[in-house]
Amino acid sequence: MRSGFRQRLLSPQGIVTVVALCVLLLAVVFAPIVWGPAAALTAVADRGQGPSGAHPFGTDDLGRDVLARVLVATRLSVLLALGSTTIAIVGGTTLGVVATVLPRPVRRMVTALIDILLSFPWLLLTLFFSVIWGASASGAMLAVGFADVPTVARLTYTLASSVTGRDYVRAARIVGVGHAGVIVRHVLPNILPPLLVNTAAHASAALLSFAGLSFLGLGVQAPEFDWGRLLREGVARIYVNPMVALGPGIAIVLTGLILNSIGSLTGETASSALPPPRARARRRPGAPERAGSAAVVEAADLRVSFPGPDGGLVERVRGVSLTIAPGETVGIVGASGSGKSVTAMAIAGLLPGEAHVGAETLRFQDIDMTSPPTSAERGRLGLELAVIFQDPLTSLNPSLTIERQLTEVSEVHDGVPRKEARRRARDVLESVGITEPERRARQYPHELSGGMRQRAMLGMGLMGRPRLIIADEPTTALDVTVQRQVLRVLHEARRRTGSAILFISHDIALVSGFCDRVLVMKDGEIVEELAASGLAQAAHPYTRALVACVPHMTTDRSRPLPVIGDGDVAEEARA
Amino acid sequence: MSTLQYTDLTVRYGHGAGARLAVQGVDLTVASGGVHGLVGESGSGKSTLAAAAVGLVRPVAGTIRLDGVDIAGSSATARTARRRVQLIFQDPFSALDPRMPVGASIAEAMRARGRRPTRAEKTRRVGELLRRVHLDPARAGDLPAAFSGGQRQRVTIARALAAEPDVIIADEITSALDVSVQGVVLNLLRELRAELDLTILFISHNLAVVRYVCDTVSVMRHGRIVESGDTDGVLSMPRDPYTRELVAAVPVMGERFDQRFDQRFDQRFDWGEESQ
Numbered sequence: 001m002r003s004g005f006r007q008r009l010l011s012p013q014g015i016v017t018v019v020a021l022c023v024l025l026l027a028v029v030f031a032p033i034v035w036g037p038a039a040a041l042t043a044v045a046d047r048g049q050g051p052s053g054a055h056p057f058g059t060d061d062l063g064r065d066v067l068a069r070v071l072v073a074t075r076l077s078v079l080l081a082l083g084s085t086t087i088a089i090v091g092g093t094t095l096g097v098v099a100t101v102l103p104r105p106v107r108r109m110v111t112a113l114i115d116i117l118l119s120f121p122w123l124l125l126t127l128f129f130s131v132i133w134g135a136s137a138s139g140a141m142l143a144v145g146f147a148d149v150p151t152v153a154r155l156t157y158t159l160a161s162s163v164t165g166r167d168y169v170r171a172a173r174i175v176g177v178g179h180a181g182v183i184v185r186h187v188l189p190n191i192l193p194p195l196l197v198n199t200a201a202h203a204s205a206a207l208l209s210f211a212g213l214s215f216l217g218l219g220v221q222a223p224e225f226d227w228g229r230l231l232r233e234g235v236a237r238i239y240v241n242p243m244v245a246l247g248p249g250i251a252i253v254l255t256g257l258i259l260n261s262i263g264s265l266t267g268e269t270a271s272s273a274l275p276p277p278r279a280r281a282r283r284r285p286g287a288p289e290r291a292g293s294a295a296v297v298e299a300a301d302l303r304v305s306f307p308g309p310d311g312g313l314v315e316r317v318r319g320v321s322l323t324i325a326p327g328e329t330v331g332i333v334g335a336s337g338s339g340k341s342v343t344a345m346a347i348a349g350l351l352p353g354e355a356h357v358g359a360e361t362l363r364f365q366d367i368d369m370t371s372p373p374t375s376a377e378r379g380r381l382g383l384e385l386a387v388i389f390q391d392p393l394t395s396l397n398p399s400l401t402i403e404r405q406l407t408e409v410s411e412v413h414d415g416v417p418r419k420e421a422r423r424r425a426r427d428v429l430e431s432v433g434i435t436e437p438e439r440r441a442r443q444y445p446h447e448l449s450g451g452m453r454q455r456a457m458l459g460m461g462l463m464g465r466p467r468l469i470i471a472d473e474p475t476t477a478l479d480v481t482v483q484r485q486v487l488r489v490l491h492e493a494r495r496r497t498g499s500a501i502l503f504i505s506h507d508i509a510l511v512s513g514f515c516d517r518v519l520v521m522k523d524g525e526i527v528e529e530l531a532a533s534g535l536a537q538a539a540h541p542y543t544r545a546l547v548a549c550v551p552h553m554t555t556d557r558s559r560p561l562p563v564i565g566d567g568d569v570a571e572e573a574r575a
Numbered sequence: 576m577s578t579l580q581y582t583d584l585t586v587r588y589g590h591g592a593g594a595r596l597a598v599q600g601v602d603l604t605v606a607s608g609g610v611h612g613l614v615g616e617s618g619s620g621k622s623t624l625a626a627a628a629v630g631l632v633r634p635v636a637g638t639i640r641l642d643g644v645d646i647a648g649s650s651a652t653a654r655t656a657r658r659r660v661q662l663i664f665q666d667p668f669s670a671l672d673p674r675m676p677v678g679a680s681i682a683e684a685m686r687a688r689g690r691r692p693t694r695a696e697k698t699r700r701v702g703e704l705l706r707r708v709h710l711d712p713a714r715a716g717d718l719p720a721a722f723s724g725g726q727r728q729r730v731t732i733a734r735a736l737a738a739e740p741d742v743i744i745a746d747e748i749t750s751a752l753d754v755s756v757q758g759v760v761l762n763l764l765r766e767l768r769a770e771l772d773l774t775i776l777f778i779s780h781n782l783a784v785v786r787y788v789c790d791t792v793s794v795m796r797h798g799r800i801v802e803s804g805d806t807d808g809v810l811s812m813p814r815d816p817y818t819r820e821l822v823a824a825v826p827v828m829g830e831r832f833d834q835r836f837d838q839r840f841d842q843r844f845d846w847g848e849e850s851q
Contacts, residue, residue, distance in 0.1 A: 167670040174629045175687035175738050176658050185683070189674040335755045479616040479780050480824040506754050510826040536829055549758040551787040552828060553810070560765065561758035
């Protein structure tokens with residue numbers, strides 16, 4: 001994170017921001033000393049002049065130089081904005097963070113109060129406070145600052161609550177770290193980045209608020225002046241000499257830009273420069289175009305790379321070749337980071353945009369997956385290819401009913417009328433073992449248990465005419481008993497539709513019992529391909545190690561488990 | 576050497592109509608120096624038992640005692656006493672503060688026994704603990720992001736050890752890890768148990784892992800313990816139907832899935848049974 005900040009600092013935007021910030025700081029410190037006298041010097045003879053060499057922005061009603069006044073006003077304007085930002089941030093953060101550790105009834109009251117205050121328009125609050133503290137510079141600073149406290153408090157409360165629920169905060173509690181310790185050591189460091197971005201945004205908003213208040217005559221009072229006051233004085237003559245009003249306006253805009261720019265530099269969201277993505281696979285020239293073959297999936301020399309942290313490309317799949325025959329169940333096993341999921345997603349054409357995919361051949365049925373699919377092909381993919389992911393809660397749409405998600409497949413890709421699709425959805429839900437399909441169909445994903453969601457996900461695939469079901473760790477998040485129900489449904493679906501299955505798992509025992517053929521992957525390559533029944537007699541040392549390192553119901557308990565030497569290295573690729 | 580004893584423990588989540596009993600009248604004893612396994616499906620109350628022992632949830636009835644001393648209450652004595660029980664979390668990615676160097680996380684746990692070690696003592700002890708879990712002490716200054724999942728889990732074990740616990744509760748510590756790394760963590764736990772005479776409550780839904788690690792085992796379902804006893808006995812001759820179902824569901828290397836369904840499972844299979 002730290003090196004990322006340095007990198008951003010040295011980018012063109014970073015350099016411009018730093019230089020502009022220095023200029024701004026110089027103006028804040030020295031402008032009143034250098035141009036102070038000029039800004040106060042009245043010259044009745046020169047009053048109301050337009051821009052000239054002596055007075056680039058012209059002069060005001062009393063003949064004072066407007067440019068000098070704009071520069072001198074920098075100090076007061078910036079300091080007032082920063083002052084009110086400090087009040088808002090310190091007040092809001094304290095309230096928001098402390099609220100997270102209060103006992104529940106008190107916390108409810110505090111958050112309710114924050115919510116009530118938030119429902120008042122900001123301007124109303126500001127004007128209300130202005131009336132309390134009077135129309136003066138410090139009064140306006142307090143007003144703007146306090147009016148922003150609820151917004152900041154709400155934000156920090158939300159951020160802090162997400163941190164206090166984490167396991168590391170629980171761990172700290174368990175060893176006896178108190179509330180204050182948790183806040184200082186864990187909560188604040190973890191909410192700081194978004195808070196910094198927000199502070200910068202608040203500072204520029206506060207700058208604008210001051211301009212507004214002073215413009216209305218509520219903020220800074222004569223003879224003092226800030227940019228808002230200069231605007232107020234200048235706007236009356238905007239048709240005679242536009243620069244009198246535009247000058248302070250420009251100053252406000254530039255300062256606001258600088259503040260926002262600082263915010264985006266401190267934020268962690270800035271994206272690094274990546275090579276232009278080409279999401280679709282490229283077929284290498286010269287590769288022979290095979291005529292439509294019988295295989296459901298055919299891949300030859302498949303390579304997938306992702307942009308690495310240093311800007312280069314990291315190859316995650318290195319020359320994988322595989323074919324899946326109709327109705328066959330093929331398993332891929334391997335440690336995380338071995339490229340098993342990436343291979344499957346490449347076959348399904350579901351890799352994210354930044355992936356670079358290359359292959360001699362990559363086809364599903366007779367659809368060439370190395371070129372973007374035509375709309376007819378997309379329709380066929382929607383019907384003939386089903387994918388089940390590890391976590392059905394994130395792969396089902398939480399805001400649509402199960403029925404809606406099922407019927408969508410038939411309606412969009414198959415042109416089946418709504419009523420017919422509904423009937424079919426009920427049948428499919430029943431076929432994946434969901435009891436009371438009428439009732440379940442109208443429920444939302446969160447109302448179903450994990451195993452049911454996974455079966456509903458499979459149901460989505462069965463609404464079409466699947467030729468291939470890709471199941472990517474479909475049971476890893478489930479209990480063993482539920483795991484069995486899901487696998488049984490998958491097995492049943494294959495028997496009924498004749499679809500092939502590509503089954504990805506790190507549980508080698510599970511794969512051995514479920515699949516016909518197993519591919520063992522390591523570091524993006526297939527190291528061994530064998531019949532599932534022959535796993536126990538595997539030839540490759542890695543496959544043997546993979547089989548040996550998993551405890552089973554007859555493992556010798558008196559001896560330590562065999563360990564794969566570079567297990568951590570393989571895992572590191574993911575971390 | 577310490578005994579952790581749950582007596583008639585009941586834990587409720589929520590209030591009024593939405594209240595749900597997560598644990599109902601559980602009696603469980605983790606014998607001194609032993610490793611006791613706790614198995615059951617998600618939502619069966621396993622993790623709630625763990626959370627209750629370290630004070631993260633308050634039981635509505637029953638007691639939890641460590642060597643006879645109550646650790647479930649809100650008194651100062653109970654609070655201090657329960658720091659001798661340390662919890663290792665399931666997900667090593669959220670169990671470490673992403674902005675705190677791992678050495679500082681470990682040092683933080685040294686407070687548990689009320690010590691205020693000097694900087695030099697801290698460094699020495701953190702180095703010692705990292706070596707103990709087979710990590711390079713020079714990496715104490717690194718942030719968690721620099722470690723893989725298995726390594727992070729070893730850091731969290733070192734953190735638990737820093738609190739000088741008598742009892743360690745391992746809550747699904749390998750289920751978020753890759754199978755190839757799981758063995759490393761399990762071996763480490765065995766090793767530590769032998770060296771440090773720890774009493775361990777080992778929570779897992781993986782029966783094979785529980786069988787490998789534990790001396791005794793309890794099976795939980797719907798907040799109650801349905802079967803308890805010697806690991807070999809319970810797993811080889813389960814008496815409770817649910818335990819039998821669990822044992823039958825463990826995938827066995829080389830055994831065809833479809834055959835198993837047809838032979839042993841078909842009649843008992845109940846689609847809608849799975850609870851929410």
